[in-house]
Structure formats: structure tokens, C-alpha cells
Amino acid sequence: MLITVYFLVVAPVLGLYQERAAVLEEKAMLAPRLDAAAAEIPVLRARLAALATRARARKMTLDGASDAIASANLESRVDALASAVGASVGSTESLPAKAVGPYRRIGLRVVLSSSYRTLVKLLAALDATTPPLVIDDLEIHGMILPLSQARYLNLNVALNVYGFRRSASARTAKR
Numbered sequence: 735m736l737i738t739v740y741f742l743v744v745a746p747v748l749g750l751y752q753e754r755a756a757v758l759e760e761k762a763m764l765a766p767r768l769d770a771a772a773a774e775i776p777v778l779r780a781r782l783a784a785l786a787t788r789a790r791a792r793k794m795t796l797d798g799a800s801d802a803i804a805s806a807n808l809e810s811r812v813d814a815l816a817s818a819v820g821a822s823v824g825s826t827e828s829l830p831a832k833a834v835g836p837y838r839r840i841g842l843r844v845v846l847s848s849s850y851r852t853l854v855k856l857l858a859a860l861d862a863t864t865p866p867l868v869i870d871d872l873e874i875h876g877m878i879l880p881l882s883q884a885r886y887l888n889l890n891v892a893l894n895v896y897g898f899r900r901s902a903s904a905r906t907a908k909r
Contacts, residue, residue, distance in 0.1 A: 793865050796840055796899040801831040804840045804899040808867075812844055812895055815863065819855040821848035829894060837898040845892045853891055860895065868896040 798804030805828045816823045829841030848856065853874070860867050873892040 794898070795837065795865055796897040798840075798899055801838055801840060801899070804838070804897070805831075805842065808840055808842055808895065808897045811863065811867075811897075812842060812860070815859045816844075816846060816856055819848075819859055820852050821846050821856050829896075833901065834898070836901055838901050839896050839898055841894055841896045843892065843894055845890075847888050847890055849887065850889060853889060865897060870894040870896060 796804040796807055798807050809826050809828075812826065813823055824845045824847060826845075827843040829843055831841070832839045846856075857869065860869055871892075871894045875890045876887055
């Protein structure tokens with residue numbers, strides 16, 4: 735009878751006690767971490783506000799009241815960046831504009847000739863420009879030359895450069 739009372743009353747109570755003790759121990763281990771995370775909230779909110787302010791101040795879209803004007807602005811931007819790093823643009827071709835949400839994607843197919851170092855400088859300049867530009871479909875062609883002539887190697891490069899402009903419907907909705 736004593737064994738029956740132990741298994742029906744005492745054992746379940748001890749099991750419940752051990753489960754509760756494990757939960758309390760786990761919560762006690764989490765408390766310092768939660769306190770540390772809670773202490774970081776004001777710093778993170780201030781950082782978020784600063785980033786949001788910088789994002790609003792940064793120019794994110796191409797200028798131009800139409801796709802054609804934005805494409806011309808993009809072409810002049812790419813030409814200026816290429817000439818600044820010493821690349822010679824052979825030709826540019828406007829790509830069809832495409833609606834992407836509240837924006838219009840404006841694109842150019844650029845064909846140029848440059849050395850490897852100049853190409854890397856151009857790609858870095860395109861990556862760092864404001865408004866941001868996207869590079870796609872990069873093709874690089876070169877020739878195999880003897881090592882003595884390799885430093886004079888010019889690469890033939892073709893790439894798509896995309897920028898975005900706010901569509902007319904997004905402009906009127908914003909006002």
C-alpha cells in the first residue's frame with residue numbers, strides 16, 4: 735500500500751517539481767541575455783533612425799521626366815565614369831524600359847575596350863555611383879598573347895547597366 739501511495743502521489747509530485755526546477759533554471763540562464771538585448775534597444779533604435787535619415791537623403795533614382803530622358807542621363811553618367819577611369823566606350827544601346835513596382839528600369843547595353851585594370855576600376859566606379867546602378871550580363875573577351883605582350887592586352891567588354899526612375903504614377907501617388 736505504501737508503494738502504491740508513493741507511485742500515485744509522491745512520484746508525480748517529485749516529477750512535477752523537477753520539471754519546474756528545470757524551467758526555472760532555463761529562465762535564469764536566459765535572463766542575462768534578455769537583459770543585454772533589452773539594453774541594446776535604444777542604441778539600435780538610434781542607429782535605425784540615422785540609417786533611415788541617410789537613406790532618405792540619398793538619391794536612389796535616375797533623373798528624367800520620361801524613359802528617354804532618363805536613358806540619356808544614364809548614358810552620360812556611364813560615359814563620364816568610363817572616361818574618368820580611361821576606358822573607351824565603343825557603343826551604347828538603349829534597352830527597353832520595364833515597369834518594376836513603382837519604378838521604371840532603364841537600361842543600356844555598353845560595349846567598350848579596356849585593359850583589365852581599367853575594367854576593374856570602371857566596375858568599381860559603377861558600383862559606387864549614386865544613384866545606384868546594377869550591372870548585368872557582363873561579357874569579357876580577350877586574346878591569348880605571349881607573356882611579353884600580355885600587359886598590352888585590351889579586353890572587349892559588353893555589359894548591361896540598369897538604373898531606376900520613379901514612374902509617373904508613383905510620383906502622383908506620392909504627392
